Amino acid sequence: MSASVTVGVSLKTYFGHARARAWFAEIAPRLRAHPAVADGRVRVFVIPTYLQIADAVAAFAGSPVRVGAQDVSAYPAGAFTGEVTASELAEVSVTVVEIGHAERRRLFDETDHVTAAKATAAVEHGLTPVLCIGEAEHLGASAAALANVEQLAVNLEGVPTGPVIVAYEPVWAIGAAEPAPDAHIVAVCRALRAALDADPARAGSTVIYGGAAGPGLLARLDGVESGAVDGLFLGRFAHDPDALLSVVDEAAALATVSPLTPGGAP
Numbered sequence: 001m002s003a004s005v006t007v008g009v010s011l012k013t014y015f016g017h018a019r020a021r022a023w024f025a026e027i028a029p030r031l032r033a034h035p036a037v038a039d040g041r042v043r044v045f046v047i048p049t050y051l052q053i054a055d056a057v058a059a060f061a062g063s064p065v066r067v068g069a070q071d072v073s074a075y076p077a078g079a080f081t082g083e084v085t086a087s088e089l090a091e092v093s094v095t096v097v098e099i100g101h102a103e104r105r106r107l108f109d110e111t112d113h114v115t116a117a118k119a120t121a122a123v124e125h126g127l128t129p130v131l132c133i134g135e136a137e138h139l140g141a142s143a144a145a146l147a148n149v150e151q152l153a154v155n156l157e158g159v160p161t162g163p164v165i166v167a168y169e170p171v172w173a174i175g176a177a178e179p180a181p182d183a184h185i186v187a188v189c190r191a192l193r194a195a196l197d198a199d200p201a202r203a204g205s206t207v208i209y210g211g212a213a214g215p216g217l218l219a220r221l222d223g224v225e226s227g228a229v230d231g232l233f234l235g236r237f238a239h240d241p242d243a244l245l246s247v248v249d250e251a252a253a254l255a256t257v258s259p260l261t262p263g264g265a266p
């Protein structure tokens, strides 16, 4: 596994306001007290709804846990009713923004062109895009790898230099009972990592997997090929705080070097 391992959570719109606040109140002290989170071996981000962002920022203040948004406007400030700009998100301490989730592509007609425009707005305002890509149909691992590398290129077209978090989420695994097969995940993530490594504009980028991800998966993926996947993007299986903390423990066991110790990654 990598020097540091990323564990991201999207709450989608599963939680109402009160439940989100209760969840933040339960997990924030546990993450703050976790040595691998404190020293950067495990990098956690949490993406609640827009209306829950202020509470999340307050709950995680003073800890390395980053707070994100589930979408961002491709437009600047101005006459764009209903949008939330990258500049305002940055102003309220959001540092990562999810872009192009399969649900947004399917239900809100977001095209690759739109996601590239949103990623551009994010990078221009110092926000790290969590760029979600993934094949819609069941494909073999090598065909899926090819399709995802192509989708990544289109989604990054014109996006200014800067690291991105690529969230590989096969559409058919989102909301499913089980994640994609381990070898499939490893093959696609390895191809995405190679594509990012070949592009100096994306230095420092990471590749994480989402789609029914939960406890046990990171260790299994590491068993297939150590270091092919930089972490997980959790949905439903983070609702239980114990399950989230158990994924963080697994990530800690796989993170080989602390970024904050000599010889660690920056």
Ligand SMILES: O=C(CO)COP(=O)(O)O
Residues within 6 Å of the ligand: 010, 101, 169, 173, 174, 175, 176, 210, 211, 212, 213, 233, 234, 235, 236, 237
């Ligand atoms: O879409 C996802 C995370 O963004 C995955 O959701 P589930 O883990 O609930 O399938």
